[in-house]
Structure formats: structure tokens, C-alpha cells
Amino acid sequence: MVTIKDVAREAGVSVASVSRALNGHRGVTPETVERIREIATRLRYVPHVAARSLITRRTHTIGALLPDLHGEFFSELIRGLDQAARARGLHLLVSSSHDSIEEAATALRAMQGRVDGLVILSPRVDAPFLRANLPETTPAVLLNSAVRSPAYDVLNVDNYGGAYAMMRHLLREVGHAHVAFVSGPAANFDARERERGYRAAMTHYAPGVACDVVPGEFTEESGYAAATTLLGRPDRPRAVFAANDMMAVGCLYAFKEAGLRVPEDIALAGFDDIPIARYLTPPLTTVRVRIADLGRSALERLAERLDATDGSPNVADTLGCEVVVRGTCGAELTNASPA
Amino acid sequence: MVTIKDVAREAGVSVASVSRALNGHRGVTPETVERIREIATRLRYVPHVAARSLITRRTHTIGALLPDLHGEFFSELIRGLDQAARARGLHLLVSSSHDSIEEAATALRAMQGRVDGLVILSPRVDAPFLRANLPETTPAVLLNSAVRSPAYDVLNVDNYGGAYAMMRHLLREVGHAHVAFVSGPAANFDARERERGYRAAMTHYAPGVACDVVPGEFTEESGYAAATTLLGRPDRPRAVFAANDMMAVGCLYAFKEAGLRVPEDIALAGFDDIPIARYLTPPLTTVRVRIADLGRSALERLAERLDATDGSPNVADTLGCEVVVRGTCGAELTNASPA
DNA sequence: TTCGCGCGCGAAAACGTTTACGTTCGCCGC
DNA sequence: GCGGCGAACGTAAACGTTTTCGCGCGCGAA
Numbered sequence: 095m096v097t098i099k100d101v102a103r104e105a106g107v108s109v110a111s112v113s114r115a116l117n118g119h120r121g122v123t124p125e126t127v128e129r130i131r132e133i134a135t136r137l138r139y140v141p142h143v144a145a146r147s148l149i150t151r152r153t154h155t156i157g158a159l160l161p162d163l164h165g166e167f168f169s170e171l172i173r174g175l176d177q178a179a180r181a182r183g184l185h186l187l188v189s190s191s192h193d194s195i196e197e198a199a200t201a202l203r204a205m206q207g208r209v210d211g212l213v214i215l216s217p218r219v220d221a222p223f224l225r226a227n228l229p230e231t232t233p234a235v236l237l238n239s240a241v242r243s244p245a246y247d248v249l250n251v252d253n254y255g256g257a258y259a260m261m262r263h264l265l266r267e268v269g270h271a272h273v274a275f276v277s278g279p280a281a282n283f284d285a286r287e288r289e290r291g292y293r294a295a296m297t298h299y300a301p302g303v304a305c306d307v308v309p310g311e312f313t314e315e316s317g318y319a320a321a322t323t324l325l326g327r328p329d330r331p332r333a334v335f336a337a338n339d340m341m342a343v344g345c346l347y348a349f350k351e352a353g354l355r356v357p358e359d360i361a362l363a364g365f366d367d368i369p370i371a372r373y374l375t376p377p378l379t380t381v382r383v384r385i386a387d388l389g390r391s392a393l394e395r396l397a398e399r400l401d402a403t404d405g406s407p408n409v410a411d412t413l414g415c416e417v418v419v420r421g422t423c424g425a426e427l428t429n430a431s432p433a
Numbered sequence: 434m435v436t437i438k439d440v441a442r443e444a445g446v447s448v449a450s451v452s453r454a455l456n457g458h459r460g461v462t463p464e465t466v467e468r469i470r471e472i473a474t475r476l477r478y479v480p481h482v483a484a485r486s487l488i489t490r491r492t493h494t495i496g497a498l499l500p501d502l503h504g505e506f507f508s509e510l511i512r513g514l515d516q517a518a519r520a521r522g523l524h525l526l527v528s529s530s531h532d533s534i535e536e537a538a539t540a541l542r543a544m545q546g547r548v549d550g551l552v553i554l555s556p557r558v559d560a561p562f563l564r565a566n567l568p569e570t571t572p573a574v575l576l577n578s579a580v581r582s583p584a585y586d587v588l589n590v591d592n593y594g595g596a597y598a599m600m601r602h603l604l605r606e607v608g609h610a611h612v613a614f615v616s617g618p619a620a621n622f623d624a625r626e627r628e629r630g631y632r633a634a635m636t637h638y639a640p641g642v643a644c645d646v647v648p649g650e651f652t653e654e655s656g657y658a659a660a661t662t663l664l665g666r667p668d669r670p671r672a673v674f675a676a677n678d679m680m681a682v683g684c685l686y687a688f689k690e691a692g693l694r695v696p697e698d699i700a701l702a703g704f705d706d707i708p709i710a711r712y713l714t715p716p717l718t719t720v721r722v723r724i725a726d727l728g729r730s731a732l733e734r735l736a737e738r739l740d741a742t743d744g745s746p747n748v749a750d751t752l753g754c755e756v757v758v759r760g761t762c763g764a765e766l767t768n769a770s771p772a
Numbered sequence: 773t774t775c776g777c778g779c780g781c782g783a784a785a786a787c788g789t790t791t792a793c794g795t796t797c798g799c800c801g802c
Numbered sequence: 803g804c805g806g807c808g809a810a811c812g813t814a815a816a817c818g819t820t821t822t823c824g825c826g827c828g829c830g831a832a
Binding site: 097098099109110113114117119141142144145146147148149150 | 817818819820821
Binding site for chain 2: 813
């Protein structure tokens with residue numbers, strides 16, 4: 095293995111000069127820099143990462159702590175994180191699929207000293223947990239978290255706004271008089287925000303109409319079950335808004351089984367825009383979230399915090415999302431008919 | 434920050450004893466071990482990773498070099514890698530979305546010294562590339578690679594076997610007399626293997642019938658285009674096998690547009706079992722690959738190699754896949770009709 | 773001429789571990 | 803009683819960097 099000493103010897107200078115030259119510090123003439131550079135590349139010198147971070151106390155690595163999430167969401171998030179990290183010369187250490195909070199704690203502890211900062215996405219993580227498991231010197235940005243603390247940056251998808259916008263679309267633009275809502279698990283922050291958006295939009299765009307919330311669990315099966323209860327009522331709703339796409343899929347299957355036409359007999363909308371959404375028949379109207387952007391922003395926020403030596407104030411911010419109109423909401427039907 | 438010295442001082446022993454005690458080496462009495470352990474946890478001592486790997490020359494981290502792949506494949510692979518890594522106390526450094534080979538090279542170089550070993554999945558990586566960019570001391574296992582070299586472990590999905598099995602199903606069990614094949618990009622190793630499986634099965638199960646291969650690019654659009662050319666022929670095929678699911682999706686849309694019923698008028702099969710597959714109408718018959726298992730195996734292979742000081746011989750191995758019969762191949766039609 | 777100052781550079785300390793090598797001591801066999 | 807030996811433990815070197823400090827020197831200003 096070739097070390098900095100070999101380069102120094104070959105160049106006839108001290109190791110200090112080599113270090114300075116290669117790191118672009120001042121105190122070495124341009125000619126010497128050039129010579130050292132040339133020799134370093136010729137010898138294929140690569141600085142020893144551990145030795146360097148032993149003294150600089152920087153790893154140039156950021157950790158991603160993720161729950162057991164699947165499919166597109168996961169890969170899009172990593173894609174965003176990875177791209178932004180590479181652009182800044184940082185590395186990405188991932189640790190995913192933590193079902194339990196204990197697992198997350200050990201994972202967090204194991205990352206200790208390996209990372210300069212953390213991106214944390216976990217529905218169960220709260221402030222006390224972080225205080226207990228995260229050394230306060232390590233900066234962290236929390237994704238989709240209910241935590242509001244000056245100690246951490248928080249970056250959320252605008253679940254409230256997205257749900258509100260979808261409801262606006264259904265009630266005002268498509269013209270449904272009433273919309274039922276299939277909610278997500280109560281413990282989930284995203285789910286709560288989406289329901290809040292539903293309720294707010296109902297009171298605004300359908301004043302006097304009572305909210306109609308059926309519980310779900312973010313799974314296809316729970317969506318199917320929720321749809322079944324809705325259809326079992328004497329007055330079945332003419333439009334259903336599911337708090338995520340998987341439940342919307344469950345609803346769609348239940349509706350088809352019941353012989354209902356979507357969207358003519360019953361309209362449907364989801365949330366997330368998973369890739370499946372556009373391949374359903376009919377394609378699912380839903381709310382798109384730019385996951386990769388979320389990851390990118392998170393990493394950039396973190397990188398800034400690492401560069402800034404002083405503590406600029408931590409902030410909570412949200413990332414917008416947009417309504418994608420496809421086949422299930424009945425928008426074409428309304429547009430086709432004369433206004 | 435609390436170091437090993439603090440623990441030593443508190444326990445009234447030397448740093449050497451602390452190191453030995455905490456690492457489970459012999460040469461220290463059980464009572465002392467216990468005392469040191471207790472003090473270490475009380476002081477929340479965490480060994481400094483960089484200092485340790487500076488001298489042990491181990492990072493306990495493995496790197497994953499991945500191309501720009503999307504969706505389920507990516508996340509499933511990482512899931513498998515991550516689980517196996519965690520089980521062995523290893524960490525996972527990912528670097529993904531490398532379109533060009535140059536990008537992959539810099540990524541590989543940047544991982545130098547940060548990882549003990551590598552899992553590499555990249556259609557473009559070949560032996561010369563690895564020799565040039567990978568220090569030969571770093572073990573690597575290659576995923577879905579055409580490389581056959583004693584220097585590297587190779588772990589492949591059994592694309593040949595999967596394609597062969599699907600063709601056997603279509604020709605023999607469903608009873609199609611002929612099947613057309615939409616191939617993938619020629620540069621892609623997976624694609625070539627799948628085509629090889631198609632051809633072999635044709636000569637075996639449909640001797641005398643000529644192979645019928647239409648080029649595709651693994652994209653939905655190319656699948657749509659391929660289907661259009663097939664339908665434009667005077668004698669359109671009664672069954673089509675697409676080299677991956679996305680192209681099958683494209684075919685399905687083309688068939689529907691042409692007013693054909695699937696599978697009554699034309700049968701269809703894909704390869705990969707992406708999540709979309711089961712939500713298509715009708716659900717897509719395809720070949721399932723256990724991606725997470727692939728990741729798990731890769732990491733375990735690598736971990737073994739790291740533990741084994743001597744060079745056990747490197748091997749090339751394949752991971753099986755299975756035919757999943759759904760709606761598009763026409764199997765129920767045949768089964769419903771009297772044999 | 774002289775003083776000071778900045779620049780280029782080298783020597784060496786420091787970072788926190790692991791581990792090779794001593795040293796002490798108790799014990800066992802003769 | 804004595805030599806030898808192994809167990810328990812300490813000392814210090816080593817890993818490869820970065821960075822502080824100091825030194826010499828050239829140059830501009832007084």
C-alpha cells in the first residue's frame with residue numbers, strides 16, 4: 095500500500111507539504127504542488143480514509159435510517175439522497191427495514207462515529223428517542239416526522255395540502271357533493287395529516303355535509319375491507335378518497351367485484367402515485383409526491399448544516415405535491431357534459 | 434468524547450486490558466472483564482471506528498455499486514443486502530444510479546478504503562474494467578454478470594432457466610404451437626440469457642418451428658412498438674413472450690388498442706414479476722425472481738470471503754426463479770376445456 | 773543597513789485504537 | 803528449594819493522516 099510518505103520521499107519533500115498540496119492548502123509553491131500531484135497520481139496514491147478521519151473527525155458519510163418500506167418510495171428516496179450526496183462528495187450509509195423501535199435504536203447506535211449526519215425517516219421516532227440514541231453533536235434531518243424541535247431539521251411532504259387539493263378537485267371541479275375517506279393508521283403522521291386535509295376541505299367546500307371516515311391500515315386488504323363496509327350501507331357514497339394508493343387498489347377491486355363501474359357509478363382517488371397507479375384500469379387519480387426531491391432536499395439541508403460551523407436555526411419545511419388526474423375520479427365525464 | 438483511556442483510568446487498568454476485555458480476547462480475568470464492561474457502558478464508551486480500522490485495516494462495511502435501476506428491483510436488492518449485513522454486524526455503503534461506465538469507475542474509486550468488499554451489479558462492468566478500478570485485495574461479488582473470472586465471485590439469476598421454464602409452460606402445458614419473443618437490449622447480459630432460454634425451449638418443445646424474435650429495449654414503449662410490428666404481420670402470433678414485464682405491459686396496451694382479447698385472441702407472458710404485474714387486467718403471467726434472496730446470498734458470499742483468510746476458490750452460481758401463472762397466458766382456458 | 777514580516781517548508785505531536793513484547797507472580801514438577 | 807511456565811497485565815510502538823509550531827530566507831520599509 096502506498097502512503098503519503100512514499101509520495102513525500104519520491105517528491106523530495108516532507109509529508110506535511112504533500113498533505114498541504116493535495117488538500118489545496120496554501121504554503122506551497124504552484125510548481126511543487128504540480129510535481130506532488132503528478133507523483134501522487136503516478137503512484138496511484140489514495141489517502142487512507144480512516145487515518146484522515148481519525149484526526150479530522152469527519153467521515154464524509156451520511157447515514158440514512160429508514161423503516162421497512164417497499165418499492166418505489168424506497169428507491170426514489172435513496173436515488174435522491176445518493177445523487178445529492180455524490181454531487182457533494184459525500185457517501186451514503188443506509189440502514190433500512192426497522193420494524194421495531196428497538197431495532198432502529200441499535201441501528202442508530204451502530205452508525206455512531208461512522209457518519210457525520212443522519213437522514214431519518216421513521217414513523218415511530220420521536221424527540222425522546224432521538225435524545226436517548228443520538229449524540230447531540232450529530233446533526234439530523236427528520237423526514238415526515240411529527241417532531242417539532244429546534245434541535246432537528248424537519249422536512250415533510252405536504253400531506254395536508256395534497257389531501258386538501260385532491261378534495262378540492264373532487265368536490266369543486268368534478269362536482270361531487272360528498273366524498274368518503276378511507277384513513278390510514280392513527281399512529282402514522284402522514285395518515286393523520288391527510289385526514290386533516292380531508293376534513294378541512296370538507297368543511298370548506300362542502301359545508302354542512304358531515305365528514306365520513308372509514309378506518310384503514312394503508313394496506314390493500316384494509317382498503318378492500320373499507321370499501322366493503324362503504325358499499326354495505328344503504329346510501330353508498332358516490333366518491334371515495336383513500337389515504338394511500340394501495341388502499342385505493344383494494345377499493346377498486348371491491349367496487350369491480352360489486353359490479354360497479356368506476357368512475358360512472360363511484361369515483362375513486364388515492365395518494366402517493368405509486369407506479370401501479372397508472373396501470374390500473376381505469377388509471378388511478380391520485381396525489382403525486384416527489385420522493386426523489388424529498389431525498390435531495392434532505393441531503394442538501396444536512397450538507398449545509400455540516401458546512402456551517404455555527405448553528406444556523408433549524409427549520410421545519412414542507413415539500414409540495416400535486417394532483418394527477420387520471421381515470422377514476424370522473425373528471426372527463428364532467429368535462430364532457432355541458433357546463 | 435470518552436475514549437478507551439477514560440475507561441482504563443476509571444477501571445484502574447491499562448488501555449490494553451480494556452481493549453482485550455471489550456474485544457473478548459484472552460489474558461484478562463473474568464472479574465476484570467466484568468468491571469471493565471460495566472464501566473464502559475456506564476461511561477457510554479463507543480470505540481472510535483476510524484482509529485480502530487486504521488490499525489485493523491477493516492471497515493466492517495461493504496459497498497454496493499448499482500446502476501440506475503428503479504422501483505422494486507432496487508429496493509428488494511438493498512433489502513436483502515441490508516438484512517444479511519445487519520445479521521453479520523456489517524454496514525452497507527450504497528452508490529447507485531451510474532449511467533456511464535466512467536461514473537461507475539469514479540464511484541468505485543471513491544469507495545476505496547471505505548469498504549472491505551463490494552457487491553457489484555452493473556450490466557456494463559467487465560473484467561478489464563474491474564482490473565483497472567478495483568484493487569485486487571478487495572473481494573467482490575458480481576451480480577448478473579457475464580464475467581467469468583477466478584478473481585471474482587459471480588451470482589446470477591437463472592435467466593436462461595426461467596425463460597426456458599416459461600416457454601415450457603406456454604408450449605407444453607398451455608399448448609401453444611408457436612410463441613414470438615420480444616428481446617431486450619443486446620448489450621444486456623440478462624436479456625441475452627433470456628433469449629437463449631427462449632431459443633433452446635423452442636428447439637426442444639417446438640422442433641421444426643422457427644424462432645421468432647422481435648427486438649426490444651426493456652422499456653414499455655419498445656414493447657408497444659414490438660407488439661405493433663407483430664400485429665402488422667399477415668399471420669399474427671397467438672402467443673408472445675416479452676423478455677421483461679415492462680415490455681409486456683407495452684404489448685398488453687397495444688393488444689387492447691387493436692381490439693384483441695387477452696388471452697383468448699393472443700396470450701402474453703413477461704419476466705421479472707414487478708409489482709405492477711398482478712394489477713394489470715388481466716394479471717400478467719410472468720417469471721418471478723427473488724431479488725431479496727439474490728442480495729442476501731451475495732452478501733453472505735462476500736462475508737464468507739472476508740472471514741476466510743485464505744483464498745477459497747471463487748465460484749459462479751445461479752439463483753433459481755419460478756413461473757407465476759396468472760391471467761394473460763391462457764392457462765385457465767386450456768384447463769377449463771376438456772383435455 | 774536593519775528590522776520585521778510573510779512565505780515556503782520540515783519536524784513532530786496528535787488523533788484512538790490494537791497488539792507485540794516485557795514483566796511480574798503464582799504454581800507445579802522435580 | 804528451584805527452575806520453568808503460563809496467566810494477567812502494562813508499556814509502547816504502530817497505523818497514516820493533519821496541523822501546529824518553528825525555522826530560514828527574501829523582500830519591502832524605515
